[in-house]
Amino acid sequence: MQVQQMDLVTQYKQLKTEIDDAIQKVLDSGHFILGEAVKEFEQTMANYIGIKHAIGCASGTDALQLAMMAYDFQPQDEIISTPMTFVATIEVMKLLGLKPVFVDIDPKTYCIDPAQIEEKITEKTKAIVPVHLYGQCADMDPINEIARKHNLKVIEDCAQAIGATYKGRKSCTLGDVGCLSFFPSKNLGAYGDGGMVLTNDDQIAQKLRMLRVHGAESKYRHIFLGINSRLDSIQAAILNVKLKYLDGWNEKRRQVAAKYTELLKDSDVIVPYTAPYNVHTYHQYTIQVKDRKRLQEYLKTKGIATGIHYPVPLHLQPAFKKLGYKEGDFPVSEQVSSQVLSLPMYPELPEEHVHYVAMEIKNFLAA
Ligand SMILES: Cc1ncc(COP(=O)(O)O)c(C=O)c1O
Structure with a gap:
């Protein structure tokens, strides 16, 4: 698939x-x-x-x-x-x-x-x-x-x-x-x-x-x-x-997200958190996983594309070197950027694909 x-x-x-x-x-x-x-x-x-x-x-x-x-x-x-x-x-x-x-960022949102x-x-x-x-x-x-x-x-x-x-x-x-x-x-x-x-x-x-x-x-x-x-x-x-379709698409994204969360909640990944005051629109459904590199490669072999948003926090990017920041200055951003992985997410994503992605993540974690 x-x-x-x-x-x-x-x-x-x-x-x-x-x-x-x-x-x-x-x-x-x-x-x-x-x-x-x-x-x-x-x-x-x-x-x-x-x-x-x-x-x-x-x-x-x-x-x-x-x-x-x-x-x-x-x-x-x-x-x-x-x-x-x-x-x-x-x-x-x-x-x-x-x-x-x-x-730095809030570690949950x-x-x-x-x-x-x-x-x-x-x-x-x-x-x-x-x-x-x-x-x-x-x-x-x-x-x-x-x-x-x-x-x-x-x-x-x-x-x-x-x-x-x-x-x-x-x-x-x-x-x-x-x-x-x-x-x-x-x-x-x-x-x-x-x-x-x-x-x-x-x-x-x-x-x-x-x-x-x-x-x-x-x-x-x-x-x-x-x-x-x-x-x-x-x-x-x-x-x-x-x-005119945006609200419907955002609702579908929330449904895809809810399904991912239901399927992944007892596994060894951190699923997205929605603050009680927010309605999320899931531009990305981004999990955290310790062994990200290997999981991403594994999912690729199973035909599943993922993204990383973002692999290097901006204070550590060469373009912003002159700002004078160093590793350790924003520990939450650094930790999160080393573990985030964005799963397939779009309104029309078929439910069987969501099941397949979640199943392969669990297969990887169980191996
Ligand atoms: C958080 C954020 N800010 C700014 C932008 C810039 O938008 P654009 O690519 O339309 O210039 C993007 C999107 O790419 C974004 O995700």
Whole structure:
């Protein structure tokens, strides 16, 4: 049996007519950048999330960059986040001349540990960037309380957690701005790159709309430096079709996750934990296992693809060497990154595949 870690083709085939029609409509319109399709998608996303402004851009990475540009942080200003994330979260800080300051993660949720934030705050700290890793939200109430106390902005990295809720409220509405990725494998994925910044702040929204088009207020009138980061009309049209299915897909992911957990709970792996205040969206179903390398190789021989998110925490990556961190600085991130393994996870994953994966994991552990 072959089990892929994700499958983007099955979903396309199910929606082929709708998606092909939406793409054709854009092709016939001759408007390929921003335009009506983007406006419509921004409006439906704002309604879906329950927020005033949704601003499409070219990727999740750009969404984070635009959000950080919108606040006029100054070089060497410090931004707090975790080393247990995809590189983009931290990369954009460095590209903007900002200083990432890491805080370790909670060992159960894998999101930033709020109890360790305050000790890292200095007079240069300007923002906290919680990452809702694997599809569940960081513990936002204490984070927001600390932010309020120290006058910091909260920029949510929601790339992996579209549709996730925290105490009944959707991700992207929990801080000052939320950033989304529509990378094809995300829970709501385009057929290319795409991203979005969401906020209730009218002024920041207006600035974001200008920043994504070279800081232009109107054509050829540039108020400040921006970047070129627009959402393609074709991607917006595709996303508009897919958005109405998102909640159903997230529910199916939760069902797949529940089945994995039921089948694996008495074995020698750590299954994902969902905090009681969260509804998880399982962008990844990530277990921890001591003998990860051998298990991954074994599963490969059985036709089962897996992923590692992420094998090296960012404080130990060569690109961030100049930050001066060393091994041992973030023990939870280091321990977790040495043991995490993401199992096949997508809404259409057949139940027999889930059984097969769980059975092979148990076979490996029993050997
Ligand atoms: C946590 C996180 N942040 C940021 C990004 C960047 O998004 P993109 O690949 O759309 O630039 C991703 C996705 O790849 C991500 O998983």
